[in-house]
Structures are given as structure tokens and as C-alpha cells.
Amino acid sequence: MNFEFTKEEKEFQEEVCEFIKKESTPEMLKETEDQGEIFGGPEGRKIIKKIAAKGWLTPTWPKEYGGLDASEVVSYMIREEMGYNGLPFGFVAAHMSGPTIIRFGSEEMKKAWLPRISSGEVEFALGYTEPQAGSDLSALKLRAEDKGDHFLLNGNKLFNTSCHIADYHWLAVRTDFDVPKPYKGISMMIVDLKSPGITISPLITMAGWRTNEVVYEDVRVPKENLVGEVNKGFYYLMAALDFERMFPLGIFRRLFDEIVAYAKETIIDGKPLSKKPLIRQKLAQLSIEIEVTRLLYYQLAHILDKGGIPNYQSSMEKTFATELTQRITNVGMDILGLYGQLKEDSKWAQLKGKVERYYLTSVVQTIVAGTSEIQRNIIAQRGLGLPR
Numbered sequence: 001m002n003f004e005f006t007k008e009e010k011e012f013q014e015e016v017c018e019f020i021k022k023e024s025t026p027e028m029l030k031e032t033e034d035q036g037e038i039f040g041g042p043e044g045r046k047i048i049k050k051i052a053a054k055g056w057l058t059p060t061w062p063k064e065y066g067g068l069d070a071s072e073v074v075s076y077m078i079r080e081e082m083g084y085n086g087l088p089f090g091f092v093a094a095h096m097s098g099p100t101i102i103r104f105g106s107e108e109m110k111k112a113w114l115p116r117i118s119s120g121e122v123e124f125a126l127g128y129t130e131p132q133a134g135s136d137l138s139a140l141k142l143r144a145e146d147k148g149d150h151f152l153l154n155g156n157k158l159f160n161t162s163c164h165i166a167d168y169h170w171l172a173v174r175t176d177f178d179v180p181k182p183y184k185g186i187s188m189m190i191v192d193l194k195s196p197g198i199t200i201s202p203l204i205t206m207a208g209w210r211t212n213e214v215v216y217e218d219v220r221v222p223k224e225n226l227v228g229e230v231n232k233g234f235y236y237l238m239a240a241l242d243f244e245r246m247f248p249l250g251i252f253r254r255l256f257d258e259i260v261a262y263a264k265e266t267i268i269d270g271k272p273l274s275k276k277p278l279i280r281q282k283l284a285q286l287s288i289e290i291e292v293t294r295l296l297y298y299q300l301a302h303i304l305d306k307g308g309i310p311n312y313q314s315s316m317e318k319t320f321a322t323e324l325t326q327r328i329t330n331v332g333m334d335i336l337g338l339y340g341q342l343k344e345d346s347k348w349a350q351l352k353g354k355v356e357r358y359y360l361t362s363v364v365q366t367i368v369a370g371t372s373e374i375q376r377n378i379i380a381q382r383g384l385g386l387p388r
């Protein structure tokens, strides 16, 4: 087994990196930071359209839908470079909904949506969580009534990030309230976020970026926007979650590299920080864990390349990677000391205040897309075969 990239792959990685550096603007980098690394703002859209034109937004998709028919490892390399170099790396339409449509959508739906997604023209927002349904999504209640040629939607969603900048809602709704097993009454649909009757209100996270509460009041959704079959939405949602749980570490790997450079360059008591045994131990430990994350991601890529959908393996990678983001930022705080708590606008801030910002951002990583407790339940049940 070869864990190295081939010469061609390395050249490709270099090309992606150069392209991103050339096309990135300070405005785009600032917008990405302010938005919490999600995609949909005006600056992000400009660069993503250029990346998409090269087929790099959806490289694994079939050519007819705007992909390159490339392997998941190629996709991983691109996503890593994007995150590492400050581009948005959370794409709902390209990385979660699109692959689900490819597997479960009708031919009409594929033709209608996949080219628009792969060209970077549209972005979706994830619409799963409700006030009473988070870890247990089968409890969701947003009602979609069948009105003949359309569905009529009423209900509330909570923590739906991106709704204020995305174009469409990738929405889980209840189409049957009477089934004995609640998950069998859920359907998925794509909803235009500008539809009359939708109200989007901000919820600001401790890291400063925005998520949303979304209220639906008598919102009409055309029948053709139903994904797959009615009442089968829970299966599609679960598959989309497996894709969402593939977590490239790029942005935090960049922070780690910057912390290592800081330890080398910063002199305290006449010696560089990098000579202190405790700091060396901590950094070396993190480098092991970053490598482990990379290998866990390769495993997901391998499963996908063989035609499968990674399941408990995604939960493993997501848990390890997102908990690692917290270990990286904790070590950053330890090494920078009180400087670590300063925001970018302080004249004493080090590393442009990144440690403070990423420290706060890393908290949410072990909550979104299913908490670490839920991931461990999945690993115990589906990976180890333990009872529910």
C-alpha cells in the first residue's frame, strides 16, 4: 500500500495551491473568516466559480454533471488546499446534497440541479435541526402537506447555518405524522430560501459568526423539488450526514504549522520556545494526531472510490478530527500564554489573533453534524455491533 501521492498528484496539488494563492483576495479571506468558513458570500462566490470552472468543486462527479470523474483522494487534496489557504471549505450543495442527489435523485432532478451545483452557481443550507429535534432527528415536525401540485410547509428550524447567504434549503420535513416509526414519515426537499413565508433570524455563535432560526409559514414548494421518494427522506438524510462527517483538517493544520513556526521564532528567557521539552512534546503529539486524521480520511476516500458510502468510518474520522481541532487550539493557548486570548485588533495579538478565534470556533466542531457522543454511539452500534 502506497501512502505517498504520485508525482502527477503532487504536481496537481501544487497547481491547486498556486491557483488558490493567485486568486485569493484580502476581501475574500476576511469574508470567509467572518462567516465561519462557510460558502455563499459575494467574495467567496467569485473565487468558487473559478475553481468550479476547472472542475475542482466537484472533482469526483461524472463529467456530464460538471465533474472530472476523479478519485476521492484528488477531492481530498483540493479540499485540504482550500481550507489550508483560507477558502471556504464547508460546501453543502457540492459535498453533501449533490452526492445524495447523484445516488437517490431522479434523472430530472440530476439534470436540474447537478450542473448548477458543480458550476458554483448555487449553494444550499442544511435544514435538519428543530427546537425539539437535534441528536434525534426522527423527532422533527416541520409539516409538509400534500396539496396536489405542491407541498405546503409550516414549522420551525433551529441552528440552520448559511440560510442568510445560501440560495436553497436542503430541508427535512414531516410528510406523515401517523406512522408508528417516526423516521418513516420524513421526506427531503429543496426549497428556494426566497419563497414567500420564510423568515430567517440570526443566532450569533460564541465565535462571532452567524447561524439562524428559520420559520416557515404557509410556504409553497413545487412537487418536483421532492428528493427521491416521499417518506424515504430519513435514509437520504443519513447518507448526506455521512458525507458531511468527512472533515478535512486543512484550516486547523495551517494553524498548527503557524504555532510550530511561532515556537521556533519566539525567544523567551534567551531561548526559543521550541527548545522547551514540554512544548516539543505537545507539538510532536499533535503532529502524530494530524497524520492519523489524514489516514482516517484516506480510508473514507477508499470506501467512496469503491462505490460505498462510509458510515461509522465517517463518524470515526469526524470525532477524531474535530476533537483534534480542540487539542490544537488548546496547545496554541498553552504556548501563546495570555497573548493567545487577544483578538486580531489588539496591538499585542500574535498570529493575527487566530488562536483565540479558532479556539472559540473549535467548540462547535464537536456539536455540528452530530455530537461526539452521537458519533461514538454510531461507532459502538454499527462499527462494533453493540446493542442500541
Ligand SMILES: Cc1cc2nc3c(=O)[nH]c(=O)nc-3n(C[C@H](O)[C@H](O)[C@H](O)COP(=O)(O)OP(=O)(O)OC[C@H]3O[C@@H](n4cnc5c(N)ncnc54)[C@H](O)[C@@H]3O)c2cc1C
Binding pocket: 125, 126, 127, 128, 129, 133, 134, 135, 136, 158, 159, 160, 161, 162, 205, 211, 364, 367, 368, 369, 370, 371, 372, 373, 374, 377
Ligand atoms: C453553531 C451551530 C451550527 C449548526 N448548524 C446546523 C445546520 O446548518 N443545520 C442543521 O440542521 N443543524 C445545525 N446545527 C445543529 C446541530 O447539528 C445540533 O446542535 C446537534 O446535532 C445537537 O443537537 P441539539 O443541539 O438539539 O442537542 P441535543 O440533541 O439536545 O443534545 C444535548 C446533549 O445530549 C447529548 N445526547 C443526546 N442524545 C444522546 C444519546 N442518545 N447518547 C448520548 N448523548 C446524547 C448530546 O451529545 C449533547 O451533549 C448547528 C448547531 C450549532 C451549535
